[in-house]
Amino acid sequence: MEKLVIIGYGAAGFAAMIKANELGIKPILIGKGSLGGTCVNVGCIPSKKLLSISHFYRELRKRINSNQFPDFMAAFSEKDEVVGTLRKKKYEDILNSYDVKLVQGEAKFKDRKSVKVGNDIYEFERCIIATGSRPNIPEIEGLEKIDFWTSDRALSPDKKVESLTIIGGRALALEFSDIYSGLGAEVSIIQRSPRLIPEYDPEFSVMARKIIESYGVKVFLNSKNIKVQKKNDKLIVSGNFGIIESERLLMATGRKPNVEIGLENAQIELNERGGIKTDEELRTTNPSVFAAGDVIGIKMLEPLAGRQGSIAVSNAFTEEKKKINYDAVPENIFISPGIAKVGKTSSELIGNMYVKSLKVPIDSLARGYIENEEIGLVKLNVDLRNLKILGIQVISERSEEIINESAILMNAGATINDLIDSNQIFPSFSEVLRLAALSYYGDVNKMSCCV
Amino acid sequence: MNFIIKKNEEVSNLKCEYCGKEITLEESYEVKIEGKAHYFCCDHCANEFIGSGNNHACSC
Numbered sequence: 001m002e003k004l005v006i007i008g009y010g011a012a013g014f015a016a017m018i019k020a021n022e023l024g025i026k027p028i029l030i031g032k033g034s035l036g037g038t039c040v041n042v043g044c045i046p047s048k049k050l051l052s053i054s055h056f057y058r059e060l061r062k063r064i065n066s067n068q069f070p071d072f073m074a075a076f077s078e079k080d081e082v083v084g085t086l087r088k089k090k091y092e093d094i095l096n097s098y099d100v101k102l103v104q105g106e107a108k109f110k111d112r113k114s115v116k117v118g119n120d121i122y123e124f125e126r127c128i129i130a131t132g133s134r135p136n137i138p139e140i141e142g143l144e145k146i147d148f149w150t151s152d153r154a155l156s157p158d159k160k161v162e163s164l165t166i167i168g169g170r171a172l173a174l175e176f177s178d179i180y181s182g183l184g185a186e187v188s189i190i191q192r193s194p195r196l197i198p199e200y201d202p203e204f205s206v207m208a209r210k211i212i213e214s215y216g217v218k219v220f221l222n223s224k225n226i227k228v229q230k231k232n233d234k235l236i237v238s239g240n241f242g243i244i245e246s247e248r249l250l251m252a253t254g255r256k257p258n259v260e261i262g263l264e265n266a267q268i269e270l271n272e273r274g275g276i277k278t279d280e281e282l283r284t285t286n287p288s289v290f291a292a293g294d295v296i297g298i299k300m301l302e303p304l305a306g307r308q309g310s311i312a313v314s315n316a317f318t319e320e321k322k323k324i325n326y327d328a329v330p331e332n333i334f335i336s337p338g339i340a341k342v343g344k345t346s347s348e349l350i351g352n353m354y355v356k357s358l359k360v361p362i363d364s365l366a367r368g369y370i371e372n373e374e375i376g377l378v379k380l381n382v383d384l385r386n387l388k389i390l391g392i393q394v395i396s397e398r399s400e401e402i403i404n405e406s407a408i409l410m411n412a413g414a415t416i417n418d419l420i421d422s423n424q425i426f427p428s429f430s431e432v433l434r435l436a437a438l439s440y441y442g443d444v445n446k447m448s449c450c451v
Numbered sequence: 452m453n454f455i456i457k458k459n460e461e462v463s464n465l466k467c468e469y470c471g472k473e474i475t476l477e478e479s480y481e482v483k484i485e486g487k488a489h490y491f492c493c494d495h496c497a498n499e500f501i502g503s504g505n506n507h508a509c510s511c
Contacts, residue, residue, distance in 0.1 A: 195476070195478075201480070206478050346493075346494035357494060
Protein backbone atom coordinates (compact mmCIF):
# COMPACT_ATOMS: atom_id res chain seq x y z
CA MET A 1 0.00 0.00 0.00
CA GLU A 2 1.22 3.50 -0.85
CA LYS A 3 1.44 6.05 1.95
CA LEU A 4 0.29 8.90 -0.32
CA VAL A 5 -1.09 9.17 -3.85
CA ILE A 6 -1.38 12.66 -5.38
CA ILE A 7 -3.56 13.00 -8.47
CA GLY A 8 -2.54 16.02 -10.52
CA TYR A 9 0.84 17.66 -10.99
CA GLY A 10 0.03 21.36 -11.17
CA ALA A 11 0.64 23.90 -8.41
CA ALA A 12 -1.39 22.04 -5.75
CA GLY A 13 0.06 18.64 -6.65
CA PHE A 14 3.64 19.89 -6.55
CA ALA A 15 3.14 21.71 -3.24
CA ALA A 16 1.62 18.49 -1.84
CA MET A 17 4.64 16.49 -3.06
CA ILE A 18 7.11 18.93 -1.46
CA LYS A 19 5.22 18.88 1.86
CA ALA A 20 5.08 15.07 1.76
CA ASN A 21 8.87 14.89 1.41
CA GLU A 22 9.25 17.33 4.33
CA LEU A 23 7.26 14.83 6.38
CA GLY A 24 9.45 11.94 5.20
CA ILE A 25 6.83 10.52 2.82
CA LYS A 26 7.55 9.39 -0.74
CA PRO A 27 4.36 10.00 -2.73
CA ILE A 28 3.11 8.62 -6.03
CA LEU A 29 2.46 11.65 -8.26
CA ILE A 30 -0.01 10.92 -11.04
CA GLY A 31 -0.77 13.36 -13.85
CA LYS A 32 -1.43 13.82 -17.54
CA GLY A 33 -0.44 16.51 -20.01
CA SER A 34 2.38 18.99 -19.44
CA LEU A 35 4.01 19.11 -16.00
CA GLY A 36 3.04 22.18 -14.02
CA GLY A 37 -0.69 22.26 -14.80
CA THR A 38 -2.63 25.38 -15.74
CA CYS A 39 -0.53 28.16 -14.17
CA VAL A 40 2.78 27.70 -15.93
CA ASN A 41 1.44 26.28 -19.20
CA VAL A 42 -1.85 28.05 -19.98
CA GLY A 43 -2.50 30.39 -17.04
CA CYS A 44 -0.66 33.00 -15.01
CA ILE A 45 2.81 32.71 -16.56
CA PRO A 46 2.01 32.99 -20.30
CA SER A 47 -0.74 35.58 -19.82
CA LYS A 48 1.45 37.79 -17.60
CA LYS A 49 4.30 37.68 -20.13
CA LEU A 50 1.92 38.81 -22.89
CA LEU A 51 0.46 41.49 -20.61
CA SER A 52 3.94 42.72 -19.85
CA ILE A 53 4.63 43.12 -23.61
CA SER A 54 1.26 44.84 -24.12
CA HIS A 55 1.91 47.27 -21.23
CA PHE A 56 5.43 48.09 -22.38
CA TYR A 57 4.31 49.08 -25.87
CA ARG A 58 1.23 50.94 -24.62
CA GLU A 59 3.43 53.01 -22.32
CA LEU A 60 5.92 53.55 -25.16
CA ARG A 61 3.18 54.77 -27.51
CA LYS A 62 1.94 57.15 -24.83
CA ARG A 63 5.38 58.48 -23.92
CA ILE A 64 6.79 59.05 -27.39
CA ASN A 65 3.48 59.63 -29.13
CA SER A 66 4.13 56.80 -31.58
CA ASN A 67 1.93 54.19 -33.20
CA GLN A 68 4.27 51.29 -32.67
CA PHE A 69 2.78 47.89 -31.80
CA PRO A 70 4.75 44.75 -30.97
CA ASP A 71 5.31 42.08 -33.63
CA PHE A 72 2.24 39.90 -33.07
CA MET A 73 3.73 36.43 -33.52
CA ALA A 74 7.07 37.40 -31.94
CA ALA A 75 5.20 38.28 -28.75
CA PHE A 76 3.80 34.73 -28.59
CA SER A 77 7.22 33.20 -29.35
CA GLU A 78 8.68 35.23 -26.48
CA LYS A 79 5.86 33.92 -24.27
CA ASP A 80 6.65 30.31 -25.34
CA GLU A 81 10.27 30.80 -24.34
CA VAL A 82 9.29 32.03 -20.88
CA VAL A 83 6.82 29.17 -20.41
CA GLY A 84 9.40 26.58 -21.55
CA THR A 85 12.09 27.97 -19.27
CA LEU A 86 9.89 28.29 -16.20
CA ARG A 87 8.26 24.90 -16.70
CA LYS A 88 11.72 23.32 -16.81
CA LYS A 89 13.12 25.37 -13.93
CA LYS A 90 10.13 25.28 -11.58
CA TYR A 91 8.64 21.87 -12.36
CA GLU A 92 10.71 19.45 -14.51
CA ASP A 93 14.07 20.15 -12.85
CA ILE A 94 12.81 20.32 -9.30
CA LEU A 95 11.09 16.95 -9.66
CA ASN A 96 14.58 15.36 -9.58
CA SER A 97 15.26 17.02 -6.22
CA TYR A 98 12.45 15.11 -4.53
CA ASP A 99 11.82 11.51 -3.57
CA VAL A 100 8.73 10.80 -5.67
CA LYS A 101 7.43 8.23 -8.14
CA LEU A 102 5.97 9.93 -11.20
CA VAL A 103 3.19 8.13 -13.05
CA GLN A 104 1.87 9.65 -16.27
CA GLY A 105 -1.65 8.71 -17.24
CA GLU A 106 -5.30 9.19 -16.40
CA ALA A 107 -6.26 8.26 -12.83
CA LYS A 108 -9.69 6.98 -11.81
CA PHE A 109 -10.80 5.93 -8.35
CA LYS A 110 -11.40 2.17 -8.27
CA ASP A 111 -12.88 2.22 -4.77
CA ARG A 112 -12.52 4.13 -1.48
CA LYS A 113 -8.87 3.16 -1.05
CA SER A 114 -7.38 2.78 -4.52
CA VAL A 115 -6.92 4.46 -7.90
CA LYS A 116 -6.36 2.92 -11.29
CA VAL A 117 -4.01 4.25 -13.99
CA GLY A 118 -4.19 2.11 -17.13
CA ASN A 119 -3.81 -1.46 -15.86
CA ASP A 120 -2.00 -0.45 -12.67
CA ILE A 121 -3.79 -0.13 -9.36
CA TYR A 122 -2.41 1.97 -6.50
CA GLU A 123 -3.82 1.36 -3.04
CA PHE A 124 -3.30 4.30 -0.72
CA GLU A 125 -3.36 5.28 2.91
CA ARG A 126 -4.10 8.89 1.96
CA CYS A 127 -4.85 10.55 -1.37
CA ILE A 128 -4.80 14.19 -2.49
CA ILE A 129 -6.96 15.19 -5.47
CA ALA A 130 -5.39 18.13 -7.29
CA THR A 131 -6.75 17.69 -10.80
CA GLY A 132 -7.29 21.40 -11.44
CA SER A 133 -9.81 22.96 -13.81
CA ARG A 134 -10.57 23.63 -17.46
CA PRO A 135 -12.44 26.39 -19.32
CA ASN A 136 -16.17 26.52 -18.69
CA ILE A 137 -18.34 26.90 -21.79
CA PRO A 138 -21.93 28.05 -21.27
CA GLU A 139 -24.72 27.19 -23.69
CA ILE A 140 -24.98 29.81 -26.42
CA GLU A 141 -27.01 29.37 -29.59
CA GLY A 142 -24.80 28.41 -32.53
CA LEU A 143 -21.63 27.93 -30.46
CA GLU A 144 -21.43 24.20 -31.19
CA LYS A 145 -21.21 24.92 -34.92
CA ILE A 146 -18.25 27.30 -34.85
CA ASP A 147 -14.55 27.06 -34.03
CA PHE A 148 -14.30 29.25 -30.94
CA TRP A 149 -11.35 29.84 -28.63
CA THR A 150 -10.90 29.22 -24.94
CA SER A 151 -8.13 30.96 -23.01
CA ASP A 152 -5.76 28.04 -23.80
CA ARG A 153 -6.02 28.66 -27.55
CA ALA A 154 -5.97 32.44 -27.20
CA LEU A 155 -2.49 32.04 -25.72
CA SER A 156 -1.24 30.32 -28.88
CA PRO A 157 -2.81 31.74 -32.05
CA ASP A 158 -1.52 30.28 -35.33
CA LYS A 159 -1.53 33.63 -37.13
CA LYS A 160 -2.03 37.33 -36.53
CA VAL A 161 -5.51 38.18 -35.33
CA GLU A 162 -7.01 41.47 -36.47
CA SER A 163 -10.22 41.35 -34.47
CA LEU A 164 -11.45 39.47 -31.42
CA THR A 165 -14.78 39.26 -29.65
CA ILE A 166 -14.68 38.12 -26.03
CA ILE A 167 -17.71 36.76 -24.18
CA GLY A 168 -17.22 37.26 -20.45
CA GLY A 169 -16.48 40.17 -18.17
CA ARG A 170 -14.24 39.03 -15.34
CA ALA A 171 -10.48 38.68 -14.91
CA LEU A 172 -9.88 36.46 -17.96
CA ALA A 173 -11.90 38.69 -20.29
CA LEU A 174 -10.22 41.87 -19.06
CA GLU A 175 -6.71 40.45 -19.28
CA PHE A 176 -7.22 39.06 -22.79
CA SER A 177 -8.79 42.32 -23.94
CA ASP A 178 -5.63 44.05 -22.69
CA ILE A 179 -3.33 41.54 -24.43
CA TYR A 180 -5.05 41.55 -27.82
CA SER A 181 -5.75 45.30 -27.97
CA GLY A 182 -2.12 45.81 -26.93
CA LEU A 183 -1.04 43.66 -29.87
CA GLY A 184 -3.06 45.80 -32.27
CA ALA A 185 -6.30 43.82 -32.59
CA GLU A 186 -9.76 45.36 -32.42
CA VAL A 187 -11.45 43.90 -29.36
CA SER A 188 -15.03 43.80 -28.11
CA ILE A 189 -16.27 42.46 -24.78
CA ILE A 190 -19.78 41.07 -24.41
CA GLN A 191 -20.83 40.67 -20.79
CA ARG A 192 -24.15 39.23 -19.73
CA SER A 193 -24.17 40.93 -16.29
CA PRO A 194 -25.00 44.64 -15.96
CA ARG A 195 -21.38 45.28 -15.02
CA LEU A 196 -17.83 44.04 -15.48
CA ILE A 197 -16.13 42.25 -12.56
CA PRO A 198 -19.37 41.87 -10.55
CA GLU A 199 -17.42 40.33 -7.65
CA TYR A 200 -16.04 43.82 -6.93
CA ASP A 201 -18.02 46.87 -5.75
CA PRO A 202 -19.76 48.83 -8.54
CA GLU A 203 -17.37 51.81 -8.51
CA PHE A 204 -14.57 49.36 -9.37
CA SER A 205 -16.65 47.90 -12.20
CA VAL A 206 -17.16 51.39 -13.66
CA MET A 207 -13.42 52.11 -13.43
CA ALA A 208 -12.56 48.73 -14.97
CA ARG A 209 -14.68 49.68 -17.96
CA LYS A 210 -12.95 53.06 -18.24
CA ILE A 211 -9.56 51.37 -18.21
CA ILE A 212 -10.25 48.89 -20.98
CA GLU A 213 -12.17 51.45 -23.03
CA SER A 214 -9.01 53.58 -22.86
CA TYR A 215 -7.31 50.69 -24.73
CA GLY A 216 -9.92 51.06 -27.47
CA VAL A 217 -11.91 48.00 -26.36
CA LYS A 218 -15.68 48.14 -26.98
CA VAL A 219 -17.77 47.01 -24.01
CA PHE A 220 -21.36 45.73 -24.18
CA LEU A 221 -23.03 45.06 -20.83
CA ASN A 222 -26.31 43.43 -19.85
CA SER A 223 -26.14 41.42 -23.06
CA LYS A 224 -29.02 39.11 -23.81
CA ASN A 225 -30.14 36.68 -26.54
CA ILE A 226 -26.55 36.07 -27.62
CA LYS A 227 -26.21 34.02 -30.81
CA VAL A 228 -23.13 33.15 -32.84
CA GLN A 229 -22.66 32.05 -36.43
CA LYS A 230 -19.98 31.88 -39.10
CA LYS A 231 -20.38 33.88 -42.29
CA ASN A 232 -17.74 34.30 -45.03
CA ASP A 233 -14.82 33.37 -42.74
CA LYS A 234 -16.01 35.82 -40.07
CA LEU A 235 -17.67 35.07 -36.79
CA ILE A 236 -20.88 36.98 -36.17
CA VAL A 237 -22.07 37.54 -32.61
CA SER A 238 -25.52 39.04 -32.25
CA GLY A 239 -27.80 39.96 -29.38
CA ASN A 240 -29.62 42.91 -27.81
CA PHE A 241 -26.40 44.93 -28.35
CA GLY A 242 -26.55 44.57 -32.12
CA ILE A 243 -24.19 42.63 -34.38
CA ILE A 244 -20.44 42.27 -34.01
CA GLU A 245 -18.28 40.69 -36.70
CA SER A 246 -14.78 39.50 -35.89
CA GLU A 247 -12.10 37.04 -36.87
CA ARG A 248 -12.04 35.13 -33.59
CA LEU A 249 -14.35 34.51 -30.64
CA LEU A 250 -12.94 33.90 -27.17
CA MET A 251 -15.12 32.31 -24.51
CA ALA A 252 -13.75 33.80 -21.28
CA THR A 253 -16.56 32.48 -19.17
CA GLY A 254 -14.66 31.06 -16.23
CA ARG A 255 -13.30 27.63 -15.45
CA LYS A 256 -14.80 24.45 -14.07
CA PRO A 257 -13.26 21.77 -11.85
CA ASN A 258 -11.90 18.53 -13.36
CA VAL A 259 -13.89 16.00 -11.37
CA GLU A 260 -14.32 13.16 -13.90
CA ILE A 261 -12.08 10.75 -11.98
CA GLY A 262 -14.56 8.14 -10.75
CA LEU A 263 -15.41 10.03 -7.56
CA GLU A 264 -18.58 7.98 -7.09
CA ASN A 265 -16.44 4.82 -6.64
CA ALA A 266 -14.68 6.47 -3.69
CA GLN A 267 -17.86 8.01 -2.21
CA ILE A 268 -16.57 11.54 -2.73
CA GLU A 269 -19.31 14.15 -3.06
CA LEU A 270 -19.43 17.41 -4.97
CA ASN A 271 -20.22 20.87 -3.61
CA GLU A 272 -22.79 23.35 -4.98
CA ARG A 273 -20.22 24.73 -7.44
CA GLY A 274 -19.53 21.36 -9.00
CA GLY A 275 -16.16 21.08 -7.26
CA ILE A 276 -15.11 18.55 -4.66
CA LYS A 277 -16.83 19.04 -1.32
CA THR A 278 -14.35 19.43 1.55
CA ASP A 279 -14.42 20.47 5.17
CA GLU A 280 -12.27 23.36 6.44
CA GLU A 281 -9.30 21.01 6.71
CA LEU A 282 -9.70 20.09 3.02
CA ARG A 283 -10.90 16.55 3.80
CA THR A 284 -13.47 15.19 1.33
CA THR A 285 -16.51 13.08 2.24
CA ASN A 286 -14.10 10.13 2.07
CA PRO A 287 -11.92 10.64 5.20
CA SER A 288 -8.82 9.16 3.51
CA VAL A 289 -9.00 11.61 0.61
CA PHE A 290 -8.23 15.33 0.60
CA ALA A 291 -8.62 17.91 -2.17
CA ALA A 292 -6.60 21.00 -3.09
CA GLY A 293 -6.62 23.71 -5.73
CA ASP A 294 -9.03 24.55 -8.55
CA VAL A 295 -10.78 21.17 -8.26
CA ILE A 296 -12.54 22.48 -5.11
CA GLY A 297 -14.06 25.20 -7.30
CA ILE A 298 -14.25 27.93 -4.64
CA LYS A 299 -11.47 30.33 -5.58
CA MET A 300 -9.30 29.31 -8.51
CA LEU A 301 -5.99 30.98 -7.75
CA GLU A 302 -2.55 29.48 -8.22
CA PRO A 303 -0.99 30.58 -4.91
CA LEU A 304 -4.07 29.38 -3.04
CA ALA A 305 -3.81 26.01 -4.81
CA GLY A 306 -0.21 25.69 -3.67
CA ARG A 307 -1.10 26.52 -0.06
CA GLN A 308 -4.01 24.09 -0.13
CA GLY A 309 -1.77 21.32 -1.49
CA SER A 310 0.66 21.81 1.35
CA ILE A 311 -2.06 22.10 4.00
CA ALA A 312 -3.93 19.03 2.70
CA VAL A 313 -0.83 16.85 3.19
CA SER A 314 -0.18 18.40 6.59
CA ASN A 315 -3.73 17.68 7.72
CA ALA A 316 -3.64 14.19 6.21
CA PHE A 317 -0.61 13.10 8.25
CA THR A 318 -0.32 15.38 11.31
CA GLU A 319 -2.56 16.74 14.03
CA GLU A 320 -1.96 20.37 13.00
CA LYS A 321 -5.47 20.84 11.54
CA LYS A 322 -4.52 23.83 9.43
CA LYS A 323 -7.18 25.96 7.73
CA ILE A 324 -7.17 28.61 5.02
CA ASN A 325 -8.31 32.09 6.02
CA TYR A 326 -10.26 32.88 2.85
CA ASP A 327 -10.66 36.51 3.94
CA ALA A 328 -6.91 36.87 3.54
CA VAL A 329 -6.66 35.39 0.04
CA PRO A 330 -5.83 38.19 -2.41
CA GLU A 331 -6.88 38.39 -6.06
CA ASN A 332 -5.49 40.56 -8.83
CA ILE A 333 -6.45 41.38 -12.41
CA PHE A 334 -3.22 42.21 -14.22
CA ILE A 335 -4.44 44.93 -16.56
CA SER A 336 -2.86 48.36 -16.34
CA PRO A 337 -3.66 49.87 -13.88
CA GLY A 338 -4.40 46.63 -12.07
CA ILE A 339 -7.46 45.73 -10.03
CA ALA A 340 -7.20 43.77 -6.79
CA LYS A 341 -9.09 42.79 -3.69
CA VAL A 342 -8.86 40.89 -0.45
CA GLY A 343 -11.49 40.30 2.23
CA LYS A 344 -15.07 41.58 2.07
CA THR A 345 -16.50 44.06 -0.42
CA SER A 346 -19.18 46.60 0.56
CA SER A 347 -21.72 44.59 -1.43
CA GLU A 348 -20.97 41.62 0.79
CA LEU A 349 -21.20 43.75 3.94
CA ILE A 350 -24.57 45.41 3.23
CA GLY A 351 -26.75 44.92 6.28
CA ASN A 352 -23.81 45.22 8.67
CA MET A 353 -24.44 48.50 10.51
CA TYR A 354 -20.93 48.80 11.91
CA VAL A 355 -19.10 49.19 8.59
CA LYS A 356 -17.54 52.32 7.18
CA SER A 357 -15.83 52.56 3.80
CA LEU A 358 -12.70 54.70 3.51
CA LYS A 359 -12.01 55.69 -0.10
CA VAL A 360 -9.04 57.54 -1.51
CA PRO A 361 -8.42 58.21 -5.24
CA ILE A 362 -4.97 57.30 -6.47
CA ASP A 363 -4.20 60.86 -7.59
CA SER A 364 -4.33 61.91 -3.91
CA LEU A 365 -1.11 59.98 -3.63
CA ALA A 366 2.18 61.72 -4.43
CA ARG A 367 3.43 58.67 -6.35
CA GLY A 368 0.21 58.46 -8.35
CA TYR A 369 0.62 62.11 -9.28
CA ILE A 370 4.29 61.64 -10.20
CA GLU A 371 3.40 58.74 -12.51
CA ASN A 372 0.47 60.64 -14.10
CA GLU A 373 -2.02 58.05 -12.88
CA GLU A 374 -5.50 59.38 -13.48
CA ILE A 375 -7.57 56.27 -12.84
CA GLY A 376 -7.23 54.63 -9.47
CA LEU A 377 -8.90 54.13 -6.14
CA VAL A 378 -8.41 52.33 -2.86
CA LYS A 379 -11.26 51.35 -0.58
CA LEU A 380 -10.89 50.02 2.94
CA ASN A 381 -13.93 48.55 4.66
CA VAL A 382 -13.58 48.98 8.40
CA ASP A 383 -15.49 47.65 11.41
CA LEU A 384 -16.40 50.76 13.41
CA ARG A 385 -16.48 48.88 16.71
CA ASN A 386 -12.77 48.02 16.73
CA LEU A 387 -11.43 49.69 13.54
CA LYS A 388 -10.44 46.28 12.19
CA ILE A 389 -9.98 46.09 8.42
CA LEU A 390 -12.63 43.85 6.85
CA GLY A 391 -11.71 44.18 3.21
CA ILE A 392 -9.57 46.11 0.73
CA GLN A 393 -10.14 46.82 -2.95
CA VAL A 394 -7.73 48.71 -5.12
CA ILE A 395 -7.22 49.99 -8.64
CA SER A 396 -3.68 51.17 -9.14
CA GLU A 397 -0.39 50.48 -10.84
CA ARG A 398 1.41 47.76 -8.83
CA SER A 399 -1.96 46.64 -7.46
CA GLU A 400 -0.54 43.12 -7.04
CA GLU A 401 2.07 44.48 -4.63
CA ILE A 402 -0.45 46.63 -2.75
CA ILE A 403 -2.78 43.68 -2.32
CA ASN A 404 0.04 41.47 -1.06
CA GLU A 405 0.58 43.96 1.76
CA SER A 406 -3.19 44.06 2.27
CA ALA A 407 -3.33 40.26 2.58
CA ILE A 408 -0.75 40.37 5.36
CA LEU A 409 -2.85 42.99 7.16
CA MET A 410 -5.97 40.85 6.76
CA ASN A 411 -4.21 37.72 7.97
CA ALA A 412 -2.95 39.57 11.04
CA GLY A 413 -6.40 41.01 11.82
CA ALA A 414 -4.91 44.50 11.62
CA THR A 415 -6.76 47.74 12.40
CA ILE A 416 -6.44 51.05 10.59
CA ASN A 417 -4.41 52.26 13.57
CA ASP A 418 -1.85 49.49 12.92
CA LEU A 419 -1.53 50.86 9.40
CA ILE A 420 -1.24 54.45 10.57
CA ASP A 421 1.42 53.46 13.11
CA SER A 422 3.56 51.79 10.44
CA ASN A 423 6.46 53.48 8.64
CA GLN A 424 6.31 53.33 4.87
CA ILE A 425 8.39 54.30 1.86
CA PHE A 426 7.61 57.69 0.32
CA PRO A 427 6.69 58.02 -2.49
CA SER A 428 5.22 54.57 -3.10
CA PHE A 429 1.96 53.17 -4.41
CA SER A 430 1.30 50.94 -1.40
CA GLU A 431 1.32 54.05 0.78
CA VAL A 432 -2.24 54.53 -0.46
CA LEU A 433 -3.40 52.01 2.15
CA ARG A 434 -2.07 54.17 4.97
CA LEU A 435 -3.55 57.26 3.34
CA ALA A 436 -6.97 55.59 3.27
CA ALA A 437 -6.58 54.70 6.95
CA LEU A 438 -5.68 58.33 7.73
CA SER A 439 -8.87 59.46 5.98
CA TYR A 440 -10.81 58.03 8.92
CA TYR A 441 -9.45 60.85 11.10
CA GLY A 442 -9.23 63.71 8.62
CA ASP A 443 -9.36 65.03 5.08
CA VAL A 444 -6.36 63.62 3.22
CA ASN A 445 -6.50 66.52 0.76
CA LYS A 446 -5.47 68.77 3.63
CA MET A 447 -2.52 66.63 4.68
CA SER A 448 1.10 67.17 3.63
CA CYS A 449 3.03 64.40 1.90
CA CYS A 450 4.23 62.46 4.95
CA VAL A 451 2.12 62.62 8.09
CA MET B 452 -14.37 44.56 -37.19
CA ASN B 453 -17.86 45.78 -38.07
CA PHE B 454 -20.37 46.95 -35.51
CA ILE B 455 -24.04 47.40 -36.16
CA ILE B 456 -25.23 48.86 -32.89
CA LYS B 457 -28.89 49.25 -32.12
CA LYS B 458 -29.84 52.38 -30.22
CA ASN B 459 -31.84 52.54 -27.02
CA GLU B 460 -32.35 48.80 -27.01
CA GLU B 461 -32.55 48.67 -23.24
CA VAL B 462 -32.56 51.68 -20.99
CA SER B 463 -30.86 50.78 -17.76
CA ASN B 464 -30.96 54.16 -16.04
CA LEU B 465 -32.58 54.15 -12.66
CA LYS B 466 -32.64 56.07 -9.38
CA CYS B 467 -31.13 55.23 -6.02
CA GLU B 468 -34.05 54.04 -3.94
CA TYR B 469 -32.76 55.88 -0.86
CA CYS B 470 -31.36 59.26 -1.97
CA GLY B 471 -32.89 59.47 -5.45
CA LYS B 472 -29.63 60.06 -7.28
CA GLU B 473 -29.71 58.91 -10.92
CA ILE B 474 -27.60 55.83 -11.43
CA THR B 475 -27.09 53.10 -14.00
CA LEU B 476 -27.32 49.37 -13.44
CA GLU B 477 -23.56 49.23 -13.96
CA GLU B 478 -22.78 51.48 -10.99
CA SER B 479 -25.55 50.34 -8.68
CA TYR B 480 -25.44 48.31 -5.49
CA GLU B 481 -28.11 45.65 -5.79
CA VAL B 482 -29.88 44.33 -2.71
CA LYS B 483 -32.50 41.61 -2.89
CA ILE B 484 -35.22 41.93 -0.26
CA GLU B 485 -37.85 39.20 -0.22
CA GLY B 486 -36.86 38.25 -3.76
CA LYS B 487 -37.23 41.77 -5.17
CA ALA B 488 -34.15 43.65 -6.37
CA HIS B 489 -33.55 47.19 -5.05
CA TYR B 490 -30.87 49.50 -6.43
CA PHE B 491 -28.73 52.07 -4.62
CA CYS B 492 -25.96 54.48 -5.52
CA CYS B 493 -23.69 53.37 -2.67
CA ASP B 494 -23.47 50.92 0.20
CA HIS B 495 -24.43 53.63 2.72
CA CYS B 496 -27.75 54.29 0.98
CA ALA B 497 -28.38 50.55 0.78
CA ASN B 498 -27.74 50.21 4.51
CA GLU B 499 -29.94 53.20 5.35
CA PHE B 500 -32.75 51.76 3.21
CA ILE B 501 -32.74 48.41 4.96
CA GLY B 502 -32.53 50.08 8.35
CA SER B 503 -29.02 49.10 9.33
CA GLY B 504 -27.33 52.36 8.44
CA ASN B 505 -24.75 54.05 10.60
CA ASN B 506 -25.89 57.57 9.74
CA HIS B 507 -23.08 58.34 7.33
CA ALA B 508 -23.95 60.58 4.46
CA CYS B 509 -24.23 59.13 0.97
CA SER B 510 -20.61 58.67 -0.09
CA CYS B 511 -20.96 59.60 -3.74
